Amino acid sequence: MAWTDERIDLLRRLWEKGLSASQIAGEIGDGVTRNAVIGKAHRLGLKSRPSPVKTDSKNKKASGKAAKKDKNAKVTLLDLTERMCKWPIGHPGDDDFHFCGKNSVAGMPYCEAHCREAYQAQQPRKDRRPPRVRP
DNA sequence: CCCTGATTCGC
DNA sequence: GCGAATCAGG
Numbered sequence: 001m002a003w004t005d006e007r008i009d010l011l012r013r014l015w016e017k018g019l020s021a022s023q024i025a026g027e028i029g030d031g032v033t034r035n036a037v038i039g040k041a042h043r044l045g046l047k048s049r050p051s052p053v054k055t056d057s058k059n060k061k062a063s064g065k066a067a068k069k070d071k072n073a074k075v076t077l078l079d080l081t082e083r084m085c086k087w088p089i090g091h092p093g094d095d096d097f098h099f100c101g102k103n104s105v106a107g108m109p110y111c112e113a114h115c116r117e118a119y120q121a122q123q124p125r126k127d128r129r130p131p132r133v134r135p
Numbered sequence: 136c137c138c139t140g141a142t143t144c145g146c
Numbered sequence: 147g148c149g150a151a152t153c154a155g156g
Contacts, residue, residue: 003148021140036149038140043147103138108156115156 001030003040015041085111 003011007028014024021034021041028037085100086109102111109115 001148020138022138033149034140035151039142039149040147042141104156108138110156 001032008040008044011037011040012044012046015046085109085114087111087114 010028011024014027019027021037025032025034025037085102085104087100088097089099090097100111100114104111104115
């Protein structure tokens with residue numbers, strides 16, 4: 001398969017749209033793996049941060065008109081599932097208190113972004129290059 | 136075990 | 147240029 005302009009364009013859109021590499025790969029199909037997507041994306045000079053899943057707390061900019069989703073769709077504690085980010089938004093007791101609700105990383109209480117938030121930004125990997133052992 | 140993107144490196 | 151394998155991390 002070749003990266004035609006169309007595909008590249010699609011990749012760009014989806015990537016910037018916030019879809020995960022695996023999602024994009026699945027979207028394109030045709031044997032494209034997430035690695036291929038990431039590889040290409042990287043090559044294209046698209047983002048380069050450690051697993052970003054945008055902390056989109058900020059509502060999207062409404063270009064003129066926006067087909068708003070459920071404005072009252074707040075993720076409450078009761079809406080949380082095992083795989084949802086339990087990052088609190090607002091203060092407990094507050095009327096606006098809700099949760100991030102994004103897909104959380106398996107085993108983690110938060111989504112990747114918030115996990116990283118909870119801990120610390122990833123340290124620059126300076127020395128990482130153990131020679132791969134391959135015949 | 137699920138997943139994320141990053142990087143390397145033979146092709 | 148491509149992407150599988152690998153890495154690093156949660």
